[in-house]
Amino acid sequence: MLRRFGVAVGSTWIVFAVAILGVALIATATPAQADTFTFTSCHVSNSTCEGGSVPSGFGTVTLLQSGANVTFDVTLTGGNTFVETGAGGDSLFLFNDALAGSTVTGCTTTLNGVTQTLACSGLTGQSPIMADGTGTFTAQVFCTTASQCNGSSGAPINDLHFTVTNATLAQLEVANANGNLFVVDVFCGTTQTGCANGLTGPVDVSGVVPEPTTLLMVGTVLVGLGAAWRRRQRTLAV
Secondary structure, three states: OOOHHHHHHHHHHHHHHHHHHHHHHHHHHHOOOOOEEEEEEEEOOOOOOOOOOOOOOOOEEEEEEEEEEEEEEEEEEOOOOOOOHHOOOOOOOOEEEOOOOOOEEEEEEEEOOEEEEEEEEEOOOOOEEEEOOOEEEEEEEEEEEEHHHOHOOOOOOOOOOHHHHHHOOHHHHOOOOOOOOOEEEEEEOOOOOOOOOEEEEEEEEEEOOOOHHHHHHHHHHHHHHHHHHHHHHHHHHO
């Protein structure tokens, strides 16, 4: 009985230890919560995808909560680059932010593997800015030196990074009246599906993807608990 009791107690402690470790890992991951969206809805005029959806997408935007701020990482794929046109509200990127005291800072891009400051700016709490086919938005990021970030003039900018201060993911992941969250104006690349090289126009996101790191931790905890429980049941049956 003592041996069985000792083993049973030991197995119980294993279960508790795994559970505590799992909770600690998840709690640690929470401050770094990230959401990733994919640009799949196409509003590029005269393209075969206009008014439709491209499953492979045009690129992604990832929002990362970092303390009281949110960082944006916008990456275009398929050879696409950023452009500013009237159809895209004369902006590189549009989103919804009507928060008092919120600002856009730290605009950067990557050229030849090196992070560089980009001549762009951002404004929040704006009067409705229209992007064709996607509705209106209250915040924008735009280029202050067109030659640095306008794909139609040969600038090879396919990634954009900036920070929105004094905001949370929930506050910036708000859809407009058309159900759209974010828009990017693109200059279509040579390998982009549904859009011939050189065409321009706005594309918007499809939806949120749960953070893989958090899901992996939850799965690890559940597997650990299950294994410990089965071990304990086999020992008690001996």
